[in-house]
Amino acid sequence: MEYDRNQQKTVLVIGGGVSGLMTAWILLDKGYNVSIVAKDWAGKTKQITSQIAGALWEYPPGGCGISEIEVPVLAYSQLEQYQKWAMQSFLFYKKMVDMDQANPKFGARMITLYQFFHHDHSEAPIGGASSKTLETAKKHYEKYEKIHKLDKGEAFHSVNHDGFHVEWGYRHQAPVIDTDKAMEFLMKLVQAKGAVLETRDIKGDLHLHERELLDDFQADIIVNASGLGAHTLANDNQVFPVRGAVKRINIPHEFLKDNAVLLPQQYDASNRPSKTVFIVPRNENTLVVGSIVQRNNWDLNLTHQSPEVEAMWARATDFITHLDAISADMRSNSCRIVHNYGHGGSGWTLAVGCAWTCVKLVEKVLHEGKSGSMANAEIRGLNQC
Numbered sequence: 612m613e614y615d616r617n618q619q620k621t622v623l624v625i626g627g628g629v630s631g632l633m634t635a636w637i638l639l640d641k642g643y644n645v646s647i648v649a650k651d652w653a654g655k656t657k658q659i660t661s662q663i664a665g666a667l668w669e670y671p672p673g674g675c676g677i678s679e680i681e682v683p684v685l686a687y688s689q690l691e692q693y694q695k696w697a698m699q700s701f702l703f704y705k706k707m708v709d710m711d712q713a714n715p716k717f718g719a720r721m722i723t724l725y726q727f728f729h730h731d732h733s734e735a736p737i738g739g740a741s742s743k744t745l746e747t748a749k750k751h752y753e754k755y756e757k758i759h760k761l762d763k764g765e766a767f768h769s770v771n772h773d774g775f776h777v778e779w780g781y782r783h784q785a786p787v788i789d790t791d792k793a794m795e796f797l798m799k800l801v802q803a804k805g806a807v808l809e810t811r812d813i814k815g816d817l818h819l820h821e822r823e824l825l826d827d828f829q830a831d832i833i834v835n836a837s838g839l840g841a842h843t844l845a846n847d848n849q850v851f852p853v854r855g856a857v858k859r860i861n862i863p864h865e866f867l868k869d870n871a872v873l874l875p876q877q878y879d880a881s882n883r884p885s886k887t888v889f890i891v892p893r894n895e896n897t898l899v900v901g902s903i904v905q906r907n908n909w910d911l912n913l914t915h916q917s918p919e920v921e922a923m924w925a926r927a928t929d930f931i932t933h934l935d936a937i938s939a940d941m942r943s944n945s946c947r948i949v950h951n952y953g954h955g956g957s958g959w960t961l962a963v964g965c966a967w968t969c970v971k972l973v974e975k976v977l978h979e980g981k982s983g984s985m986a987n988a989e990i991r992g993l994n995q996c
């Protein structure tokens with residue numbers, strides 16, 4: 612019955628990244644007609660952000676913790692909300708891991724993630740991303756996977772931390788996603804389920820194009836999942852780029868085949884923000900090494916020779932020996948746009964949870980006849996999807 616009702620409605624999703632495709636998948640399964648518009652798609656030649664990503668699932672706040680947690684913007688949600696979204700995604704990726712074991716399609720697998728910290732939180736938690744992460748992660752996450760605190764011997768058994776003041780750590784199982792595979796899977800899946808894809812660059816404020824897009828696609832509502840594109844499309848100055856880079860190399864030794872190593876961005880022993888070390892096996896052959904976190908940098912001109920890329924590589928090789936081998940924006944009652952952007956460095960971690968919230972918002976507008984302003988008030992309090 613609900614499915615039949617939904618078949619009368621069409622949703623236009625803007626964005627062919629993980630946020631747009633996950634949202635489209637849920638909408639299609641609920642019976643909606645879906646069109647997806649994007650100026651770029653994941654592929655072999657041109658790569659969009661969702662494909663470039665690591666992509667490691669992390670319990671929020673993750674590796675980019677300082678930049679995401681310490682630069683709260685108006686539309687910033689509560690940490691607890693990010694954690695809920697992340698756990699929804701976690702359970703989804705676990706299913707994908709099981710599916711992949713029978714028939715490898717999605718490209719998800721569980722690895723052991725070693726997280727290291729500059730301060731010893733076991734004795735005297737100093738606040739900040741890392742200690743909070745462990746406390747709350749234990750509440751949510753230990754239902755599914757055990758979190759092991761590392762003693763110094765174990766923590767540093769397989770890695771060489773000389774030169775780094777690393778005092779403490781823990782390890783747990785975490786999903787890692789081979790984004791080349793997963794994006795291809797998602798693209799094929801939504802098309803097989805009936806989504807119509809169109810390549811189009813929408814210029815300027817989306818509100819100026821709203822009527823024309825709804826007419827063109829005979830759509831009832833628009834979901835804006837345009838990632839950084841939302842800076843212009845949603846005319847949202849709070850959306851800013853966080854430039855990153857990762858290197859992909861062959862896996863140099865056994866330990867790194869199934870183990871990831873992360874030194875999240877945090878305050879170091881001298882209380883200065885430190886840089887990230889991100890070493891993640893994306894599949895049996897490829898190791899992803901990162902990362903750089905540069906706020907407000909729009910340039911796409913990084914090369915292997917860029918000083919920050921060389922520094923990133925040096926941090927990783929120092930750390931591990933042998934390496935060198937939503938908010939809804941409804942300005943008026945008639946507005947038909949729901950936004951799903953602004954995931955920072957955690958788009959894969961939050962993707963599934965945010966997609967579910969986004970679909971709920973779409974349904975609120977489509978079926979509950981909520982006026983724009985009412986929905987807006989409720990939604991802003993709850994989500995930043």
Ligand SMILES: Cc1cc2nc3c(=O)[nH]c(=O)nc-3n(C[C@H](O)[C@H](O)[C@H](O)COP(=O)(O)OP(=O)(O)OC[C@H]3O[C@@H](n4cnc5c(N)ncnc54)[C@H](O)[C@@H]3O)c2cc1C
Nearest residue numbers: 627628629630650651661664665667813838840958959960
């Ligand atoms: C180096 C790096 C490493 C990362 N590692 C991780 C990680 O380990 N774990 C994790 O969870 N996250 C990670 N991330 C973050 C993650 O990649 C992003 O949060 C996520 O990909 C955002 O997905 P998205 O679908 O919202 O946006 P995108 O992937 O950017 O997709 C946006 C889509 O919208 C389209 N679009 C934009 N503007 C317009 C327009 N005007 N008209 C039409 N279409 C438009 C684009 O063409 C594209 O199809 C990393 C990011 C980087 C850069």
